[in-house]
Each structure stands twice: as structure tokens, then as C-alpha cells.
Amino acid sequence: MNISLDKKQSAPRIIFLTLFLAALIFSFASPALAQENVPTDDEVNAIARKLYCPVCESTPLDVCPTQACHEWRELIRTMLAEGKTEEEITQYFVDQYGARVLAEPPKEGFFWLIYLLPPAVILIGAIIVFRSLKEWTKPKAAAPVQSAAQVEKDDYVLRLEEELRKQK
Amino acid sequence: MTEETKKKRSVPLWAQIVIWAILAGLLVLVGFGLKRAQNPMAEIGKPVPDFELEFYPGYEYNGVEKMKLSDLRGKIVVVNIWASWCKPCEQEAPDLEEAWQFYKDGGDVVLIGVDYVDTPAGAEGYLTKFNITFPNAPDLRSNISSILNRQMGVPETYFIDREGVLRHVKVGPFMSVGEIKSVVESID
Numbered sequence: 001m002n003i004s005l006d007k008k009q010s011a012p013r014i015i016f017l018t019l020f021l022a023a024l025i026f027s028f029a030s031p032a033l034a035q036e037n038v039p040t041d042d043e044v045n046a047i048a049r050k051l052y053c054p055v056c057e058s059t060p061l062d063v064c065p066t067q068a069c070h071e072w073r074e075l076i077r078t079m080l081a082e083g084k085t086e087e088e089i090t091q092y093f094v095d096q097y098g099a100r101v102l103a104e105p106p107k108e109g110f111f112w113l114i115y116l117l118p119p120a121v122i123l124i125g126a127i128i129v130f131r132s133l134k135e136w137t138k139p140k141a142a143a144p145v146q147s148a149a150q151v152e153k154d155d156y157v158l159r160l161e162e163e164l165r166k167q168k
Numbered sequence: 169m170t171e172e173t174k175k176k177r178s179v180p181l182w183a184q185i186v187i188w189a190i191l192a193g194l195l196v197l198v199g200f201g202l203k204r205a206q207n208p209m210a211e212i213g214k215p216v217p218d219f220e221l222e223f224y225p226g227y228e229y230n231g232v233e234k235m236k237l238s239d240l241r242g243k244i245v246v247v248n249i250w251a252s253w254c255k256p257c258e259q260e261a262p263d264l265e266e267a268w269q270f271y272k273d274g275g276d277v278v279l280i281g282v283d284y285v286d287t288p289a290g291a292e293g294y295l296t297k298f299n300i301t302f303p304n305a306p307d308l309r310s311n312i313s314s315i316l317n318r319q320m321g322v323p324e325t326y327f328i329d330r331e332g333v334l335r336h337v338k339v340g341p342f343m344s345v346g347e348i349k350s351v352v353e354s355i356d
Contacts, residue, residue: 054285094309096308
């Protein structure tokens, strides 16, 4: 009898305890879940370093110290939190501020020259250097040696020898 | 050096032609690309090349939220380039709004704000902070400031006459609303 009474009394306690524990776990878990949705600085900077500050010349967005750059980084964070992809965020910046914000020029139209010209110039230079080195290292043809007969036939030598004989 | 070795060392004629043709082609390509990339630029005393304005949400002119500069022909147009991160812009913002309040009912003078490289939140905060009511548009891809041939930075203000000719450029902030009015009157 006492045992059954104890059981009846303990049932609400167990339910209350379970609910309390569940509430406790949820209260700890919810901020953690919310934090998971907030992009980290590393995630923001991974995109920011591929963009340049539209105002200050030649400064990547991830290291730019101005207030405007801080706001742009926060904009990237907001867009990431909204589920936007890196391409969508980059395109937004290009639409707003132009292709000059891109750290790497787009591989399209006129910008192709930036990618094609340097390798082409290096290739042409390499060919020129290779050809020049080949020319320089080639053994030069030996100068034609006059034969003894030719020397003998030389008028000047003959006259010289004649003069020497006379002097003797 | 014999004639034979000279012949051997020189680049063949066909190769020379090809190299020069490639170089000439590249030059043409670079020139064409640069010309295409460059916007027509405004000059004082000459008509301002046309550009499009897409106003910020909540802003319009005569019930229109998107318009071209050429739609305002016959009116004096004052284009003010600003940014929320620009401190001197804050200095002149109340004067510009006061000037707008003075001219808006007359309909002869239109004041337009163009927001240069800004964040949407920054722009909204600035417009709210200074209670700006004249039509304002973002300078997408810096197209408008490029056409207006922005000289130094922000703020800069461009005064365009009724025929669409650029008449005056103010670099830096206005010191008073009187300064704005005196330039407008000199154009009228």
C-alpha cells in the first residue's frame, strides 16, 4: 500500500524533473544554435580578402581598417547568414561598385588580356633567349688556313724574301 | 662575318610579319578595350552625358522612382555626390535639405543626391539622420560619378543648366545654404 502511494506521488515529480531538465538543456542549446548561424570572422574574411575596398586604393577588404570597410564586412556577414553563396555576394559587390572591387579580374572580355599577355610575353622571351644561347654556344667555323703553296705564291712574301736575299 | 652567317641569324620574313601583326593587333585590342571601358565625361560648358537614376526606396521625383538626367531638361539640376562614411558630407547635408525645401515647390530647380560607394545600411542611416527628403539614388558601379568626372572625392556638387550643360562644380562641402542659392541664381 505504501509502495503504491509512493509510486503515485513520484510520477508527477519525475514529469516535472524531466520537463525542468529539458528546459535547462534547451536554454543552453538555443544560443549555441543561434551562434552556429552567425558566420565567423574567418568565413567573412575568406570572401573579404577576394575583394578590394572600393574607396581606399589597393587595400583588400579583410585588412582595411576604415569604418566603411567594417560596414562592408558586416554586410558580407549578413548576406552569409541569409544563406547567400560566395558567388552571389561577389556579384552583389560587382553590381554595386564595379569590377574594380575584385582582387582577381574576371576571366571575360577585355580582362582576358591580363591573363594571356604575360604568359605570351614570357614564351616569346624564352624562345628568343633559347635561340640566342644556341647561336652563342655553336662552335665558330675555323678560319681558313692558307696552305704552304699559297704562302709561297704570295707576291708580297716572294718580294720580301727576294729583298732579304739581296741584303745578305 | 660572312653573308651566309648573316642570313642564318636573321629572323625569317614571315616570322617578322607575324610578330608585327600580333603586336599591332594587341595594340588595337587594348585601345578598343580602353575606349569601351571609359565613360563619356562631363566638362564645364558642355552638355552632360546622360545617365540613369534609380532612387532609393521611399524616394521619388514627381511620382517617378527611376529616371534619366535628360528627363529633367528645362530645369536647373543640382547633383550632389555624397557617402555615409564621408564626414564633410555631414557638414553640408542640412544646408542641402534646406535648399531643397526652398526650391521644391517652385519646380524649377531639382536637387538630386547620388550616394557614392556605400552600404545600404549606411545610406539609410545617413538619410534618416539628416532627414533628407530630396530624391537620392545609389551610384551603381560608380557610373554617375565617372560620367560627372569626379575631381577629388566626396562631397562634390554639379550644377547643370536648363539645356543640360554643366555650368559649375563645387568640390568639398558648402559652407551655407546661401552659397548653394548664389550658384543656382548665377545659372538662372
